Amino acid sequence: MKIVLESICKEFFSRGLRVEALKNISLEVEDGEFLTVLGPSGSGKSTLLFIIGGIEKASLGKVSFHGERRSSGPMSAMVWQQYALFPWRTVKENIIFGNEVRGIPKHERNRLADQFIELIQLKGFENHYPHELSGGMQQRVALARSLCNDPEILLMDEPLAALDAQTRTLMQLELLKIWSQFQKTVVYVTHSIEEAVLLGDRVVILTSRPGQIKEIVKIDLERPRTLDMMRSQAFHKISDLAWGAIQDELLKANSKK
Ligand code: ADP
Ligand code: MG
Numbered sequence: 567m568k569i570v571l572e573s574i575c576k577e578f579f580s581r582g583l584r585v586e587a588l589k590n591i592s593l594e595v596e597d598g599e600f601l602t603v604l605g606p607s608g609s610g611k612s613t614l615l616f617i618i619g620g621i622e623k624a625s626l627g628k629v630s631f632h633g634e635r636r637s638s639g640p641m642s643a644m645v646w647q648q649y650a651l652f653p654w655r656t657v658k659e660n661i662i663f664g665n666e667v668r669g670i671p672k673h674e675r676n677r678l679a680d681q682f683i684e685l686i687q688l689k690g691f692e693n694h695y696p697h698e699l700s701g702g703m704q705q706r707v708a709l710a711r712s713l714c715n716d717p718e719i720l721l722m723d724e725p726l727a728a729l730d731a732q733t734r735t736l737m738q739l740e741l742l743k744i745w746s747q748f749q750k751t752v753v754y755v756t757h758s759i760e761e762a763v764l765l766g767d768r769v770v771i772l773t774s775r776p777g778q779i780k781e782i783v784k785i786d787l788e789r790p791r792t793l794d795m796m797r798s799q800a801f802h803k804i805s806d807l808a809w810g811a812i813q814d815e816l817l818k819a820n821s822k823k
Contacts, residue, residue: 567718574627586776602762605772606819643717664715682710702733774819
């Protein structure tokens with residue numbers, strides 16, 4: 567599903583103050599693209615995802631989607647840093663939830679859940695509750711729960727930020743593997759330049775508030791991506807470009823605090 571944003575602006579009013587969160591964002595995300603978004607804190611990254619997901623409305627501008635829309639099922643799914651799993655449901659019950667709500671027949675939703683449990687390598691943990699799992703496992707369940715609903719767009723807001731560095735790296739590679747099988751359009755917000763470059767086809771860099779597009783860096787590293795690539799010259803060259811674009815913005819954002 568292709569996403570087209572045209573001159574998106576978003577302002578919030580809170581306690582009598584007007585906050586301009588996003589300004590004039592025009593962007594096309596290709597069908598099946600993995601787009602990463604970098605920007606200082608407060609630059610409107612989460613707001614941008616909410617607008618694409620239809621959770622927030624843009625103050626100005628237009629969001630449109632090009633591609634076939636299936637009649638059933640949500641079009642987009644969000645994955646957050648907080649895994650937001652239901653603590654009273656087991657792994658399998660969490661993954662099944664969306665299809666239960668959508669009224670998918672029991673044997674079919676069981677089949678789908680089993681397939682996704684296999685995919686996220688949690689076989690044997692189906693009947694565990696979230697508190698019995700590590701952070702990495704919980705995030706895999708959250709990812710499976712989203713994918714199980716067969717969304718056309720996956721919106722991810724710093725989903726791995728709470729994990730330790732090693733688990734995060736493993737999850738990055740796992741996520742890429744899963745994505746390569748499903749070819750969903752992904753918009754992935756992160757504050758890690760390395761993560762943005764390792765995962766993305768392109769990285770969008772936002773300015774400090776109000777968020778505008780500062781630069782879009784194309785990441786022409788081949789796929790599948792590997793950890794070795796992170797040590798390559800090409801990787802460093804792209805990371806340096808991204809770093810160059812974002813560093814002034816980080817300083818600006820910091821001085822506004
Ligand atoms: P980021 O995810 O890049 O850190 P956000 O999208 O969360 O940034 O927020 C961008 C700006 O909009 C911030 O200044 C934030 O305080 C403001 N903002 C976000 N959501 C709301 C809201 N619901 N009401 C008022 N202000 C908001
Ligand atoms: Mg945010």
